[in-house]
Structures are given as structure tokens and as C-alpha cells.
Amino acid sequence: MLATMERSNQQEMNVSNAPQPNVFEVKDFNLWYGNDHALKDIQFDILENNVTAIIGPSGCGKSTFIKSLNRMVELVPSVRISGELLYRGRNILSSKYGVEELRTKVGMVFQKPNPFPKSIYENVAYGPRIHGIRDKKLLDEIVETSLKGAAIWDEVKDRLGENAYGLSGGQQQRLCIARCLAIEPDVILMDEPTSALDPISTLKVEELVQELKKNFSIIIVTHNMQQAARISDKTAFFLSGELIEYNETSTMFSNPDDKRTEDYITGRFG
């Protein structure tokens, strides 16, 4: 909750010069896997309390990009990076910026629901626990708030002690979102969060995203262009490692600037 307060302060501070501050500023960002140049001179700003969709064909670098925002991409051993990634004005690529600190502010939801083989309660309490919270009452409160925040509380409140693997795929994904909310992040990264889900579960997650954007900035990678059109405010289109176009979603899908964007969203390739 502290994070929310901080955010609103920041918002007030920035009101005079800019109506909507940036959470991320990407400057000349390049990334290589070995000799493979996966992201080329990416440059754009991501706005606060927005849903920013990243679309593009398979292998265009969109997942790599979103994983760079919380430096998860560094788990791949051969990765090299250049340029700047500013999160709230500070370069997260700097060696002074600890990844652990960054990831408490920039949470992530993955493509495949990946709950731990623990109880529902323990899954949500995992984040607070690793950050040193031991107070049982506080943990209970965090778990309840997070599960409510992820719109899954009513479905699981009577079986918090049961193994998370007993939930359906869609419930597991919302549990993962709750687990992410439990560390009270500022930004939530979602890497194709609905690609493994059925249409009804997908709809629930999409509704949830709309709800979450009131308090969080959301960056979502999606394969599904209709999904991007439905839920995002801004859309970035990536193609073979380059940012082709970054625009208001409504503009992007009705009147794109670039011919390649038009070809992609009308289904001519990809």
C-alpha cells in the first residue's frame, strides 16, 4: 500500500510538467544472444497506469524485450545488452541497481501458469516471505488482499490450504497474478498470459487487467491482436528485433502509420 501512496505522490509532483509520467523510458536499447542481434535500437516511453501491449510475429523479440524490463533476460548466459532502460528515471541496467530491488517493483506474470507445488496460501505468501515478512496476521492480510485483487478470492477462500495444482489453468494464472500482486509492485509485466488458457479464462484475465490498470502500469505481450485491441491503451509493434510503430491502440488498429504494421494487423503475414 505504501507503494501506491508513493506513486500518487509522484503523480502529483509530475502534474505540472507532464500529465502522465513515464514508468519506463527505453533509450537506444540493443540486445544480443551470442551473435544474434535480437533487439535493435529500441526507443520509446511507457506511460504510467496504462496498458501497453506489445505485438509482433513469433521471434520478433517481444518476449525478450519484456523480460529485459525486469532483467529476467539475464538468466540466459550468452546475453549482451547496450543502451539505457530508465525505470522512474533510474537506469536499471546500471550495476548499482540491484535486480532483487527492481523485481519487487516490476512484477511478472508468465506465459504458462507456474504456481509453486505448494498450497494456495503459500503461493501468494511466497513473495512477502522472501522479503522477510514473518508476521502471520500481516501475511494473512496480504494473501486476502492479493487474492481479492486478482478476482480469485471467492473461488479459493475456503481452500487456501490446498495444493495450487488442484486449480484449473485459468485459476492458476489468476493465482499467479495474485502472487505477483502480493509483493505490491508498481509495474506488472505479462508475457502472453492467456496463450495457454481457454476463451472464458482469457476473458476473466482480460477483465482483471482492466481492473488492475487503475493501480498498476501494465505491459502485456500478446500474440492475439484482438486482445491487444480490446485491452490496451497503447500498442508497440515489433518486427525482427525492431520497433516498427508505437501508437495509441485505437490509431494503430484503424490508421497505422507504417505499411508493415498494416500488413501485420490485417493478417497478411505473421
Added chain:
Amino acid sequence: MELINREKVVKRIETRLLKNTLSKWMFLLAASFGLIVLGVLLYRIFTQGIGYLDSGFFTNFASRRPEEAGIKAAIFGTIWLMIITGPVSIILGVGCAIYLELYARKNKLTRFIQMNISNLAGVPSIVFGLLGLTVFVRMMEMGRSVLAGGLTMSLLILPIIVVAAQEALRSVPKELQEASYGMGATKWQTIVRVILPAAIPGILTGGILALSRAVGETAPLIMIGALTFVAFVPESIWSGFTVMPIQIFNWTSRPQAAFHDVAAAGIIVLLFMLILMNSIAIIIRNKFSKRY
């Protein structure tokens, strides 16, 4: 215009079926050969040894008279050996596996080390006996103690445990680790809270199977000079000792035929212990597998 001659195909069917049946019986024969030999061995041992397998057999020490000979010293020696070998080899082995699998960079050096660990698992046990004799008994002056024996056995099964533990660590889904890192967990927190709990069944199974190999090993202990005629239970890690396979070996090499029957009784006890350990490993594996 037919490319395939139906008649010939029909003619060939019979030979094809014959080959099919023949191969089935051939493989059945291959499989039953080992089982039959094992069956004969078990039958011989049970008929020979069952007579000596009374309560006295478990409470008596070694003796010159077959009817008074017992396996007590060897059982306790084996237990002492396990008490040393188990923790030492599992702690060192899992530690090594965690480093190689989760910390070490994958380069030529680690690949070389990796290859050598796999090779060590195939080195004859007597070589480890020589190593134990040189390092533990002589250089570190532990003497022919149960400590020296336990450490030698640890070395022998260390490579097996390392390989099994690495396998178990590797099979923990990457997604779970990502989830943990993604919330700002450190590597150590991720290992303790996510990776190890998921890998422990595999590690335990490998550990118990490796230990059961150590229970049956004789050569390295003979090499470091474990005693063959022991009339006492080890009292400390510095005591001399014997183990079940050595005791059995000792009995079978005696001239009196009655001692061969005593050896058979010893083999029954050893077999029972090994089956028990392997069953525990299988139970652990079945209980914890298919969790993802």
C-alpha cells in the same frame, strides 16, 4: 498395371510371422536367463542358510564353531559405516551437484569436470580402496578405523550421488525458478525454497541406491584393512570393524563346509537389507513423482 504382386506378398506373410514369433521367444529367453540363474542362487542360499538363521545368529559374534557364529559385529559395523558414509557423501555430493548445476558457468572446464565425474562412477572400487589406504589410513593416520572405511566408501559413491542429484536438480521446471526470481528472490532463496524441495525425492532416491551399493561393497574395505574376525561392536569412529560382505567372504573361505551354510545365512540377511533399502528408494520415488 500393378506394381505390387499380391500373390508374392501373401506367400511372404508366413515367413514374416514366423520371424515375428521367433524373435519374441529369443528375447524371452534372454530375459529369463538372468532370472533363472538368480532363482537357482536364491534357492540354494535359502535351503543352505535358513537353518542357521535363528535369533542367536543376530546376537553372536564371530566364532570358531559354526553353530555359535553370528553376524552381530558385521551388522553393527555396516550400520556404523552407513552413519559415516550417508551424511558425508550426501552432503558433499548434493553440494557439488548444486554448484555444478546452478552456479558454475558452462564452459570447457566444467564440461571436463562433468565428464570426469561420470567416469569416476565407473572406476573399479578397489582403486578407491587404494586411495583410502593412502590418504585416510596412512597420510591422515586414521588407521584401520571405521572412520577411514566410511570416508573411503563416501568417495566411492560420491560420483553416483553427484550425477543423480544433478539429474534431480535439472528436472525442476525452469518456470518455477523464473517465478521465484521474478519476485525478487535471491539465488539462495530460490534454491532453498523452490529447487531443493522439488528435487529432494530424486536426490534421496539416488542417495539410497548409492548407499545400498556401499553396503554390498567389499574390495575397498579389504584394501584399507577392515578386519575379518571381529568379536566386538565398534564403540567409536576410531574402532576397528568389519561389515557384512567381508564377514560373508571370510566364512566362505573357511575349509569347514558348515561355515558355508553360515555364509548363506549371512547372504540372506544382506539381501534382505538391500531389498529393504531399494524398496524405500522406490517408495520415495513413487510417492513424489508426477507432481508437475
